Amino acid sequence: MDNNNDKQLKGFNNFSKFLLIYILIAFFMFYMYQYFTTQQSVEISYSQFKELINKDKVKSCSISEKYIKGIYIDKNGKKRRFITVAVNDPDLIKDLEAHHVDFSGKITNTWLTNLIFGWILPFGFLFFIWWLMTKKMRGTSGGLFGFGKGRFKVYLNEKPDVKFSDVAGADEAKQEIREIVEYLKDPQKYQRLGGRAPKGVLLVGAPGVGKTLFAKATAGEAGVPFISISGSEFIEMFVGVGASRVRDLFNEAKKLSPCIVFIDEIDAIGKSRAFNSLTSNDEREQTLNQLLAEMDGFDSSKGVIIMAATNRPEILDPALLRPGRFDRQIIVDKPDVKGREAIFRVHIKKIKISPDVDVKKLAQMTPGLVGADIANIVNEAALLAARENRDAVYMEHFEEAIERQIAGLKKKNKVISEEEKKRVAYHESGHAICAYLLPGADPVHKISIIPRGLSALGYTQQLPVDDKYLLTKEEMLDKVVTLLGGRAAEEIIFGSVSTGAQNDLSRATDIVRALITQFGMDEEIGLVVLEERSGGRFLTSEGIISQDNKISERTKQLVDEEVAKIMGECYAKAKELLLTHKDKLKMLASELLTKEVINEDELKNIMEGDNGD
Numbered sequence: 015m016d017n018n019n020d021k022q023l024k025g026f027n028n029f030s031k032f033l034l035i036y037i038l039i040a041f042f043m044f045y046m047y048q049y050f051t052t053q054q055s056v057e058i059s060y061s062q063f064k065e066l067i068n069k070d071k072v073k074s075c076s077i078s079e080k081y082i083k084g085i086y087i088d089k090n091g092k093k094r095r096f097i098t099v100a101v102n103d104p105d106l107i108k109d110l111e112a113h114h115v116d117f118s119g120k121i122t123n124t125w126l127t128n129l130i131f132g133w134i135l136p137f138g139f140l141f142f143i144w145w146l147m148t149k150k151m152r153g154t155s156g157g158l159f160g161f162g163k164g165r166f167k168v169y170l171n172e173k174p175d176v177k178f179s180d181v182a183g184a185d186e187a188k189q190e191i192r193e194i195v196e197y198l199k200d201p202q203k204y205q206r207l208g209g210r211a212p213k214g215v216l217l218v219g220a221p222g223v224g225k226t227l228f229a230k231a232t233a234g235e236a237g238v239p240f241i242s243i244s245g246s247e248f249i250e251m252f253v254g255v256g257a258s259r260v261r262d263l264f265n266e267a268k269k270l271s272p273c274i275v276f277i278d279e280i281d282a283i284g285k286s287r288a289f290n291s292l293t294s295n296d297e298r299e300q301t302l303n304q305l306l307a308e309m310d311g312f313d314s315s316k317g318v319i320i321m322a323a324t325n326r327p328e329i330l331d332p333a334l335l336r337p338g339r340f341d342r343q344i345i346v347d348k349p350d351v352k353g354r355e356a357i358f359r360v361h362i363k364k365i366k367i368s369p370d371v372d373v374k375k376l377a378q379m380t381p382g383l384v385g386a387d388i389a390n391i392v393n394e395a396a397l398l399a400a401r402e403n404r405d406a407v408y409m410e411h412f413e414e415a416i417e418r419q420i421a422g423l424k425k426k427n428k429v430i431s432e433e434e435k436k437r438v439a440y441h442e443s444g445h446a447i448c449a450y451l452l453p454g455a456d457p458v459h460k461i462s463i464i465p466r467g468l469s470a471l472g473y474t475q476q477l478p479v480d481d482k483y484l485l486t487k488e489e490m491l492d493k494v495v496t497l498l499g500g501r502a503a504e505e506i507i508f509g510s511v512s513t514g515a516q517n518d519l520s521r522a523t524d525i526v527r528a529l530i531t532q533f534g535m536d537e538e539i540g541l542v543v544l545e546e547r548s549g550g551r552f553l554t555s556e557g558i559i560s561q562d563n564k565i566s567e568r569t570k571q572l573v574d575e576e577v578a579k580i581m582g583e584c585y586a587k588a589k590e591l592l593l594t595h596k597d598k599l600k601m602l603a604s605e606l607l608t609k610e611v612i613n614e615d616e617l618k619n620i621m622e623g624d625n626g627d
């Protein structure tokens with residue numbers, strides 16, 4: 015989120031410019047007035063003034079309540095202006111007349127200046143500010159994001175100079191966003207060629223993985239303006255006007271189109287009602303509704319792309335994810351070793367490093383850290399070197415900076431220990447090997463031990479070959495074995511199991527239950543439907559309607575026994591499978607520990623490698 019070099023949005027600039035000019039003019043007028051009335055005048059005492067009158071030196075004067083101003087002749091015979099403080103002197107007029115001085119009264123003078131400088135200017139100024147503020151409050155259009163002194167985090171970057179080359183790694187994400195870049199370059203042309211105009215892209219990923227950077231780079235690649243705002247500030251800053259703020263934001267965006275509007279931390283606005291039931295928040299809801307309405311409303315040929323970022327996609331209101339809204343989701347993963355190396359290289363470019371710096375090693379030393387951490391480390395290392403007055407940044411500086419960064423993160427419980435990492439590697443390898451060997455399981459796409467959030471320390475991603483509508487009993491059981499493979503691997507290697515397998519267990523149980531109660535695939539229970547699915551996705555527990563009242567206690571008990579029995583059998587099968595391929599398990603796990611991410615082909619290489627089977 016380093017938006018520091020971005021300009022704040024135009025509206026604010028106009029407003030501050032206006033204010034500045036106003037103040038300058040006021041000061042100018044005031045000084046001009048001072049200048050003409052006093053500057054050139056000689057200030058003299060009242061007694062001097064009387065003396066001058068008596069010597070016939072005063073030519074003319076004007077008398078006001080407070081001052082007497084006029085012209086006198088000085089010693090050299092030159093005319094000069096003078097000013098003196100008026101004194102209550104009843105003889106003055108007589109004296110002036112006696113010496114034939116031209117005089118006039120000027121009572122209105124101070125009254126007018128008092129009026130202007132004491133009342134009209136300050137009140138005019140206050141009125142002006144009040145007018146601006148109420149204008150904001152009413153939410154009418156005009157100078158967007160108007161008041162405040164730079165507290166707003168709405169930024170406009172007309173021409174971001176960040177390119178994809180500044181975002182290291184994230185190749186998959188870059189690939190996915192290519193289409194958006196093409197579209198932004200020429201929205202009309204894109205549509206003429208038959209592309210469906212995209213609207214919203216949701217970037218999902220942990221804090222600091224570079225979501226903001228990536229969105230900005232997308233604007234940079236397409237050469238379009240980048241407007242960014244943070245969701246949480248949206249709500250906080252504009253109490254009572256969130257909805258009209260959204261309207262203003264979109265109006266402004268339409269004027270700038272094609273452009274990208276980036277909403278960071280969208281979960282602050284788009285939290286699902288289900289996660290918010292205790293504190294119902296009308297403000298947030300109105301803002302969300304307005305956002306949805308704007309996204310539905312604007313013509314997509316206009317070329318406004320809304321990108322939003324979140325690290326908790328699961329709590330978002332499903333309405334946000336419907337077609338025509340944030341229907342594209344791009345996952346920005348935490349970087350693996352190679353990714354971290356690339357990020358180090360991007361940031362090291364900006365500093366002078368000694369030849370002893372081993373970037374590969376730096377990447378290996380920083381598992382689980384994200385781009386923002388690495389940017390910090392490089393910065394810190396440079397500072398350390400500068401403090402020591404060294405000619406370049408050495409490896410030792412990096413090592414110390416990494417230690418500091420990791421120590422800081424450990425305090426926040428964000429770093430996993432070596433022991434945990436090893437366990438996760440074996441767990442995921444267990445899933446992967448079962449999936450690889452069992453014909454009914456979906457093929458493995460990717461195995462990763464890079465933690466992804468609070469619950470998942472690693473994951474094995476399986477992709478179905480094609481959409482299947484029919485599953486055989488064997489296929490369902492293979493899935494269960496695969497799910498239990500993680501736990502089985504842990505037991506084989508460590509002799510104990512961890513809590514990490516909890517989600518696996520509940521998913522496996524769901525499948526086994528469905529097999530018995532919904533599909534009549536169990537011999538003991540037979541062809542009876544005890545539960546029906548309603549709506550919810552296939553093989554998920556949501557939306558199950560239990561025929562509870564029609565089921566006898568005996569049957570329920572029998573179902574429970576059958577579930578336990580089948581789960582037991584599947585677990586035994588997983589264990590057997592992994593025991594016969596224990597060497598592969600070890601190879602895969604150690605490979606995972608060094609590479610952190612393993613793809614389909616690499617898994618195949620390991621499984622079909624020559625050393626033993």
Ligand code: ADP
Nearest residue numbers: 015181182221222223224225226227385386389
């Ligand atoms: P997020 O929006 O996901 O919280 P940011 O985009 O704000 O993360 O990233 C913060 C900083 O970390 C960036 O400004 C950049 O310096 C650095 N950074 C993060 N990811 C990368 C990356 N892939 N390549 C280079 N620098 C990165």
Ligand code: ZN
Nearest residue numbers: 441500515518
């Ligand atoms: Zn698992």
